[in-house]
Structures are given as C-alpha cells and as structure tokens.
Amino acid sequence: MFWDKVIGVARNIAGLKAPGGRHPDSRLSDRAILVFEHTSEVIRGETLLKEAGIPVAVKGPPPELRTGCDLVIEFPLTSHLEVSRLLAEARLHPLQVLPLQDLLLEPVSLYHVKDFGDYLMVRAANMKITVDKRDRRIVNISGGGCPDVPYLAESLVGKTLEDAPPPRTLGHTLCGYALQLAYEELVRRCAG
Amino acid sequence: MRWLIVGTVPREGFPLYAGPCQVESDRLQLDELTVPIRRGTPALLAAACTAAAVLGVEPPQALLAGDIGRGQGSARIYQHLSSEFDFSSVDLMVFHYLQPDVDWHNRVYTALEEYDPKPLLIADAGFMYVAKMSGFAESYDLFTPDAGEMAFLADETAPHPFYTRGFILQEEERIPELISRAYAHENAARTLLVKGSCDLVASRQGILEKICEPAVEAMEPIGGTGDTLTGLVSALIAARHPVPQACLLAARANRWMGTLANPTPASCVSDLLPSIPDALTRAISDRMS
Numbered sequence: 001m002f003w004d005k006v007i008g009v010a011r012n013i014a015g016l017k018a019p020g021g022r023h024p025d026s027r028l029s030d031r032a033i034l035v036f037e038h039t040s041e042v043i044r045g046e047t048l049l050k051e052a053g054i055p056v057a058v059k060g061p062p063p064e065l066r067t068g069c070d071l072v073i074e075f076p077l078t079s080h081l082e083v084s085r086l087l088a089e090a091r092l093h094p095l096q097v098l099p100l101q102d103l104l105l106e107p108v109s110l111y112h113v114k115d116f117g118d119y120l121m122v123r124a125a126n127m128k129i130t131v132d133k134r135d136r137r138i139v140n141i142s143g144g145g146c147p148d149v150p151y152l153a154e155s156l157v158g159k160t161l162e163d164a165p166p167p168r169t170l171g172h173t174l175c176g177y178a179l180q181l182a183y184e185e186l187v188r189r190c191a192g
Numbered sequence: 193m194r195w196l197i198v199g200t201v202p203r204e205g206f207p208l209y210a211g212p213c214q215v216e217s218d219r220l221q222l223d224e225l226t227v228p229i230r231r232g233t234p235a236l237l238a239a240a241c242t243a244a245a246v247l248g249v250e251p252p253q254a255l256l257a258g259d260i261g262r263g264q265g266s267a268r269i270y271q272h273l274s275s276e277f278d279f280s281s282v283d284l285m286v287f288h289y290l291q292p293d294v295d296w297h298n299r300v301y302t303a304l305e306e307y308d309p310k311p312l313l314i315a316d317a318g319f320m321y322v323a324k325m326s327g328f329a330e331s332y333d334l335f336t337p338d339a340g341e342m343a344f345l346a347d348e349t350a351p352h353p354f355y356t357r358g359f360i361l362q363e364e365e366r367i368p369e370l371i372s373r374a375y376a377h378e379n380a381a382r383t384l385l386v387k388g389s390c391d392l393v394a395s396r397q398g399i400l401e402k403i404c405e406p407a408v409e410a411m412e413p414i415g416g417t418g419d420t421l422t423g424l425v426s427a428l429i430a431a432r433h434p435v436p437q438a439c440l441l442a443a444r445a446n447r448w449m450g451t452l453a454n455p456t457p458a459s460c461v462s463d464l465l466p467s468i469p470d471a472l473t474r475a476i477s478d479r480m481s
Contacts, residue, residue: 101350152261
C-alpha cells in the first residue's frame, strides 16, 4: 500500500495517469491567500493569526497575481470567516481573499428563495435560513457541513432578525460565510 | 454489523467521546454526557439508534468531539482515527460534521487503507466535502448531498460549496446533469443519495431510483432532516440491505417521518423523530407491496 502511494506520487510528478485512468493525486487545494497592499500588514496579519491558533504561512504570491505586495498569507480556506473577523478587529484590510485552487473563483452570488406562505426560506450555496414573516423570527437553519453550522443554528434560531447576531460575528468557516450571505439576502427581502 | 458514527457536537469543551449512545426523549445519552437533539450529528445518531431498534440490529457506536467551527474537536477525532483506531473493529463507518481538512483526511484514509477488508464508508456534510477535495471520492460507498452540495461535487474546481461556479446551475431539474458531471470528473462516491423535492439514488450507471412520495414540502427548511436521512440509510446498511436499496428505503422512511409528524417550517427535528418507527415500517411494507 505504501509503495502504491509512492508510485502514485511519482506518477503524478511525472504527469502520468494511474492504471485505472485516475490521476493519483487529483486533490483540490483547501488553502486560500490574503493579499495586502504593504508587507508590514502581512507581518502584522501573520502574527495576529498565529496567536489566534490559525495555521498560516507567509509565501510569495502566485505569478498570475499582480496586485498587492510581494508576500501573501496562506491559510485554511475553511477558516475564511474567522480570519476575516480577526483581521477586521485589528483594522487590517486585505486587498483580496482568494482560494488557492483557482484565483478566479468567486463566492456564490445566486440565491434560491422559497415562499412557504407565513415563512420565507433563502438558500445561498449549501446554507438555508428560514424566517417567520409575521414576527421576523428565525425559525430554522439547515444545510451546510462545517461544525459551526449547528452552533450558529443554536445561537440564531428563535431570535428575530433584529435581535439575532449576524452569522459572521459567531461563525468561523465558509459555511458560516454562506449563511451570512443568505441572512443578508433574507434581511433585504424582509425590509419594511 | 458493527458500525460507528463519527461527528461533532456544537459545544466547546465537549470531550473526545468514544462509546455507546442512547436516545432518551429529545436528548442523546452518551454514558454520563447528555446532548440535546436539534440537528447535526446528534440528529443523525438519534435517527440511527431509533432505526436500529426497529430493524433489530446492533446500535451504532459514536465517536464525537466538541467543535463550534474552530476545528479543534475535529482535529482530535482525525488524530484519534489516524493514530490509534483499529479499523478492523467496524464494518461500517459514517463520517459527518467534521472540519474539512485535506491533510487530516488523507492521514485517516492512509491508516484505513492498510486494512483488508475495509469497512463500508459513508460521508456526509463536511467530511463529504473533504472526501471530494482529497480526490478520493470514488473510494467511498455513499455520499448524501443536497442540491447545493451536488453542484459542488459536479464542479471539478470548487474547493467548497461556497465557491461553486455560477454556470453550474443548481435547480433541481438539472440534478441528473450534475450527477453525470460529478461521475465524469470522478468526484462522486459509488452511490449517491441526492436529497431534494424528489430524492434521487444514482451510481455511475445513472439514476437508479427517484423517490417523490410522500411529499412534505415543509421538511426542506427544517434543520436536521438531512441528518435523519443519513442516519436511516446507515441503519439500513447496517441491517445488510444493499446500498442502493437502503437509499430507497431510507428516502421513503424519511418522507413518511415528515408525513406522520405533519410539521411546519418552524418545527424542530426532535418533533419528527418519534415518527421514525412507524415511518420505517411503512417504507419497508411499501416495498413489499
């Protein structure tokens, strides 16, 4: 088994396919990068995130990236929301936050809305949030796969849109971020 | 069949727990620990334990840790599985709400790969994301995505559902295309149970089953109804139903659970769980007739 893996990695380096046709290491990157204008911000950001226990690394930017300084901070993509919050609290504002898998990928921007009469549900990516239109109370949160989703649901369900903390203030992950987008869309649709 | 459910509890400080679980009203009893059943892995475990009793199979064991999204609890579980877990002690493993981390996933998978035979592998939620991201999707026996997650599996470049590209349309009528695309790029498990207004069971060969009845529209917003479906299908596989057949029966049973409980979009999944015994019995008798 071990040697299968070694051979697989060697094939991958050589650009060859495995016997079954499957590329032996076709993994997607689960990292993202923070692009800042100045190197001093990179250094401050790195210190801050490391102190918060987030595994980060300072690296040179990919060649296709032509904005910002000549250093970027690499971090686990899933921790997007927590990283954004920590930086904002320290008044550090990255020029861009990009998934390393493909620097052109953008967050979801399409919302799926379903009207259940007294209830309105909004879905963004894999996250759904439902409100009772009569009293603007959040009645359910579903979907998602990161561990902050059940935590966010327990913190928000039962509260009105006015009283509930925005998901970005409690969440840590990309699922939390998707819930924030769905929440903002719900607030927009329920305005007035 | 000996089976294990692996996931997290949304509570900071909840310890690493490996052991039995028991449903008591709207709570899960884990030795001395008590967890409310609202959604997530506790809902999956509750459905699985209840269904196991109905089917007359051994209840699942649980491997849990507390995690509110920072990943520490998930890391404890990954560490346990990759360094000290005996994979020959289980025939079926169900992975659920874990922080997606490709390196940790691969350490666990490498440890598991040493075993022959390997346990059957079901992945849902965050662990399904990382199973796809790792490039090992086809090594899994079952994924249970919803429409948004199916689009993510279909997008060969997306590292998370949050980055699924816009041209990959997520409307339910497009799901058969998404399934084909996921298999074409080797990003799907051997069997898929796709949750939606109609549930679909699929394999590389195409759509095997389409389950639309009974229909309970109010279930879609209720957090945890996807988790109960994964719990039901796991119990049916533990009762030695073939995976596609277990998917068909579980989809029907989950729908019957909703029909019998008659929920609103404001219901909690714990309101639906007491209907599982009747729902499962009906789903099985539907098949017999």
